[in-house]
Amino acid sequence: MEKLIIHKESCKSCRYCIENCPKGALYIKGDINEKGYPYVSVDHEKCTTCGICYNVCPDYVFEIQEREV
Amino acid sequence: MLKKKPAACFVDNKYCPGCGHGIINRLVAEVLEEMGIYEESIGAIAVGCASLMPETFAVDCIQAQHGRAAAVAAGIKRCRPDKTVFTYQGDGDALAIGFSETMYSAIRNENITVIFVNNSNFGMTGGQMAPTTLENQKTTTTPRGRNIAETGDPLNVINMMKDLNTAYIARGSLTNNANIMKTKKYIRNAFEAQQNSEGFSFIEILSPCTTNWKMDPIKAMEHIEKNVTPVYELGVFVERGEKNA
Amino acid sequence: MEKQLMKGNEAIAEAVVRAGCKFFAGYPITPQSEILEYLSWRLPEVGGNFVQSESELAGISMVYGAAAAGFRAMTSSSGPGYSLLQEGISYIASAELPCLIINVMRYGSGLGDIFVGQSDYWQAVKNGGHGDYRSIVYAPASVKEASDLVVFGFDKAEEYRNPVTLLSDASISQMMEPVELPEMQEHNPDKFEWSLKGKGEGKARSITSVMYFQEDYDNYIAAKYKNIEKNEQLWEEIETEDAEIILVSYGITSRICNEAVELAREEGIKVGLLRPISLYPYPVRAFQKQKNVKAYISVEMTALAQMAEDVALACKMKQPVYSLAGGMEIFEASDVCNKIKEVIDGKAKEVF
Numbered sequence: 001m002e003k004l005i006i007h008k009e010s011c012k013s014c015r016y017c018i019e020n021c022p023k024g025a026l027y028i029k030g031d032i033n034e035k036g037y038p039y040v041s042v043d044h045e046k047c048t049t050c051g052i053c054y055n056v057c058p059d060y061v062f063e064i065q066e067r068e069v
Numbered sequence: 070m071l072k073k074k075p076a077a078c079f080v081d082n083k084y085c086p087g088c089g090h091g092i093i094n095r096l097v098a099e100v101l102e103e104m105g106i107y108e109e110s111i112g113a114i115a116v117g118c119a120s121l122m123p124e125t126f127a128v129d130c131i132q133a134q135h136g137r138a139a140a141v142a143a144g145i146k147r148c149r150p151d152k153t154v155f156t157y158q159g160d161g162d163a164l165a166i167g168f169s170e171t172m173y174s175a176i177r178n179e180n181i182t183v184i185f186v187n188n189s190n191f192g193m194t195g196g197q198m199a200p201t202t203l204e205n206q207k208t209t210t211t212p213r214g215r216n217i218a219e220t221g222d223p224l225n226v227i228n229m230m231k232d233l234n235t236a237y238i239a240r241g242s243l244t245n246n247a248n249i250m251k252t253k254k255y256i257r258n259a260f261e262a263q264q265n266s267e268g269f270s271f272i273e274i275l276s277p278c279t280t281n282w283k284m285d286p287i288k289a290m291e292h293i294e295k296n297v298t299p300v301y302e303l304g305v306f307v308e309r310g311e312k313n314a
Numbered sequence: 315m316e317k318q319l320m321k322g323n324e325a326i327a328e329a330v331v332r333a334g335c336k337f338f339a340g341y342p343i344t345p346q347s348e349i350l351e352y353l354s355w356r357l358p359e360v361g362g363n364f365v366q367s368e369s370e371l372a373g374i375s376m377v378y379g380a381a382a383a384g385f386r387a388m389t390s391s392s393g394p395g396y397s398l399l400q401e402g403i404s405y406i407a408s409a410e411l412p413c414l415i416i417n418v419m420r421y422g423s424g425l426g427d428i429f430v431g432q433s434d435y436w437q438a439v440k441n442g443g444h445g446d447y448r449s450i451v452y453a454p455a456s457v458k459e460a461s462d463l464v465v466f467g468f469d470k471a472e473e474y475r476n477p478v479t480l481l482s483d484a485s486i487s488q489m490m491e492p493v494e495l496p497e498m499q500e501h502n503p504d505k506f507e508w509s510l511k512g513k514g515e516g517k518a519r520s521i522t523s524v525m526y527f528q529e530d531y532d533n534y535i536a537a538k539y540k541n542i543e544k545n546e547q548l549w550e551e552i553e554t555e556d557a558e559i560i561l562v563s564y565g566i567t568s569r570i571c572n573e574a575v576e577l578a579r580e581e582g583i584k585v586g587l588l589r590p591i592s593l594y595p596y597p598v599r600a601f602q603k604q605k606n607v608k609a610y611i612s613v614e615m616t617a618l619a620q621m622a623e624d625v626a627l628a629c630k631m632k633q634p635v636y637s638l639a640g641g642m643e644i645f646e647a648s649d650v651c652n653k654i655k656e657v658i659d660g661k662a663k664e665v666f
Contacts, residue, residue, distance in 0.1 A: 002071065012086035014279075014286040020246055037086065051070045052246045058091025059081065060074040109512035113379065123520045129510045131382045132522035134405050137375035140367070144379025144387070145510060147363040148337055148503070152512050170375065173368040 002049040003067040004042050010059045011039035017053035017062070026053060075102045077128055083121045087286025089243045089276025090118055093186060094126055096253045097157070100260055101128070106153045113142040115158035115167075117193040119186065122157055136167025139174035142181045153263060155182040161191040164200040164224055175230050178268040182259045185226075185271060187301065188278035196281025200224035203300055208281070223300055227273060231306045236267035238307035242275035242298060244290045255305070262309050275301055317494050322457045322487040323348035325495065326416060326480070327356065329464035330388055334501030335414070336362035337387040339376035341369060343395040344428040345484040346418040350390065370395045374402025374415075381411040382521040384509025386468055386501045390416035392484075393426050396434060397442065403477050404443030408523035412471035412478075414464065415449070419483040419565075421615065421641040430484035431641040432565060435620040438481050439593045448539050450546065451479045451593040453564040457491035459591075465496045474542055481593060483615075485566035542595055549597035550589040553579065557586030558606055559654055562625050563613040564590045567645065571613050574650035585654055593621075601628040609634045609657050612665070613650060615641035622665040634664045 011033060017040055018026045025046035033039045040061065054062040077098035084090045101107035110128050114120060116135035123130040133141040138156035146154040156163075163171045163185050174181065190208050191197040197210040203223055205214035217223075231238055237259050241252030252274055259270035275297050277289035284292060320328070327349045330338070338353045340346075350366065357364040363380075367373035373389045380387035391399055396417045406413055417438055421431025439451050450470055454460035460482055467478040503509055510519060525531045553575055554560055563571040568589040578585040584606070590597045601610075610633055612622035619637035626635045638645060638653045656662040 010081050014087035016087070016286060016290070019287050019290075049070070051072045054072040055246050055249050056092070056243075058084065058088055058095075060078050060091070060095065062072065063074065064070065064072040066071065108514050111383075111510045111512060123518075123522065127513065127518040129513050129519045130521070131379065131510060132405075132409070132520070134375060134378070134401055137371065137378075137402075140372040140375035141379035141382075143365070144337065144339065144376030145383045146379075147365070147376075148380045148383040148385045148387075149511065169368055170372050173372060177365075 001067040002064050004044070004047050004049050005063040005065055006040060006042055007061050007063065008039040009033050009035065010061045011037055012059050013037040013039065014058065016056040016058070020052050020056045022050065022052065023048055075099045077101065077107055077126055079127045080125050082125045084118065085280045087277060087279040087289060089188065089274070090186065092243050092249060093184065093274055093276065094122060096249070096256055097155070097184060098126065100253060100257045101153070104257070104260060106260070106264070110153040110155065111145055111149070113138040113145065113154070113156045115156065115162040117159040117162050117191065119157050119159050119162065120193070136162050136165070137170050138162065138167065139179070139181065139183055140170040143174055143177070143179040146179060146181050150180070153260060155184055157184045158186065159192065160185070160187045160189065160199045160201040164226055172229070175233050175235050175269050175271065178234050178236070180263055180266055180268055182263050182270045183272070184256070185273045186276050187273050188276045189297065190278055190281050192278050192281055196278070203296060225301060227271070227306050230271060234312050235269040235271065235307055236262040236312070237270040237309050239305040240273040240275070240301060240303050242293055242303055243277070244294050248303070258309060267309060273301070317492045319490050320457060320493045321348060321490050322460055322482065323418065324352050325457045325461040325493045326464055326482065326487070327352035329461035329496055330414070331356050331360055331362070332496045332498045333386060333465045333468045334499045335386040335388055335468065336360070336501070337377065337380035337385050338363070338389060339365040339367045339373040340389045340391060341367055341373055341395055343392045345420055345487055346390045346392040346416070349416060370398035371401065374399045377413055378402050378406050378411070381406060381413040382409070382510050384503030384506045384511070388414035388416065390418065392418045393420045394424070396437065400442035403449060404445055404447060406477050407447035407449065408445065408525070409521050410475040410524050411521070412468070412475055414467050414471060414478050414480065416480045416482060418487045419481065428484065430566060430615065430644065432483060432567065432615040433617065433620065433641060434481070435593070435614065435616060438479050446535055448542070448594050449477045449479045450474065450542060451481050452548070452591060453481045453593050454486055455565055455568045455589060457486065457489065458493045460486055461493055461495060470546065474538070481565070483565050546592055547595050547597040547599055548591035549600045550591060551600065552587040552589070554586030554588060554604060556584050556606055558584045558608045559611065559657060560604060560607050561585065561587045561611050561613050561650065562590070562621070563587065564593060567613050567615055570645050570647055571650055573647035574654070577647055577651050578654055583654060583658070596624045596628055598628045607633055609636060611653060611657060612637040613645065614639055617641065619665055626666050631666065635666060636662045637665050
């Protein structure tokens, strides 16, 4: 099993990930990170860890890890 | 599929929100890491937004003079032929002030890789017209839109380069996952060509400049799809083995 | 090592190879071209790299890259080509990299002409490029000295991590003289921790202006050049001990002055010659030790008496400074003697 990790402090709120997510699993709810950007969050129920968000992100926000059992 | 940012991207980059440089930095780092040559690589980094790269990119780097990155890289590569040497340049740098150095590196078929970021303006200095600026595109020095009767046409450098004796030339974009993956494949081919001493490799990447285009990042990507790509066609223009076979 | 008869430019080029230099990139221009031509076949013989670049801008950029990789690297040029090198020289100095630049001086501004001159003095010695830096500048007065200063120049460039300029001229570079060439040496580009070689297991290197990371940069860079000024002054004195008039001259012109000293001494005039070998740092100490001097005459092939400014600074204007200047015709020793007499007779005009 894999899990999507979000490094929210790196997010600059460009929304490329949201635009490209095939499952509509990513969203910005309005909380602001230390850089001052509303950062992205994930709905793990919808996420299939396909990795597209990682590919389109300019800011190294996403990581897909092995989920701890 | 496990995903983790490459070791070379060791801290957050300093580009604007939605800037394509971040994606391209990561793709270069991924390819170097996947090929196992990241610790043996040397980058000649251009003036402009590219110059933000060395601070956040853990590869041996040299800050080239404006426009001269390909010449600096050629000097390094000729001295250290066993290292992977690349340039990282924008369009103002590589095609305006550095046109001669860029073209002559291709003419000499220097065994280096040029990563060329086309965002159709001078980003760092505030969005002035670059050689790649589209017809009628508004910039801070073409406030009423680029008038090609005065400035000449947007410069498609690959059209000028592709008949030269070079190893590999391709143009990619960043507008969606598929294009990003294709661009990564081009970058991989370019570095492989260099590793095999095939000669000059050149990857042009169409990239958004959200700040100076004054566009929302999503809109900027749409603009590339709709308006930039028709002028700068995507694809491979010199296949490996085509010229030197 | 046996003496052999060699043309200045070829002796310089051979000395470059013997200094362990493995990289040259440059562009043809008279009267420098023999250096380029010689290295085009000689460097490949020793496993080095020769590139005929598309311009001097590209040439110095390649030298910048090669120097950053830790290799002994150099370029050479003349006149307008030397102007084009300035961008790169400033970058190389800003990044504290060693390299050797040779300027075989011709005469005049703009296109000028290909005959001998010394009118690049200000540009070479005071910096043609932008920002706070200096290039260490050596001026040879013979073919032998030119070849010696090539090796010495590379050593100093590495000692101070700074560009060194060999300021030759069309006469020194084009004449043939007996020369004893320096011994062949090897250079190891990996001996420098800073040289670009791929980061390996360590931290990535960044070759760029040191002002971005050097603590207390202003004082650091000022101290670096003060140190060079203190330790690297080089000059030769001829009959200055009792001299009341001292000619100051470098390069080919100093040889004319040499003869003038002899001629004037035959007439009982107490004349000496002070020949700067390092133009930066200027040999100020040589002026300060003069006991009997009553006037200096700067003899140089420039229309604007460029070096006379440094003579005045070096003697702190305690003595009057005169000049014999101009490059459209080469001075004869008798011209120098006439100037000496004008000075004695009070007919000459001070420069300042």
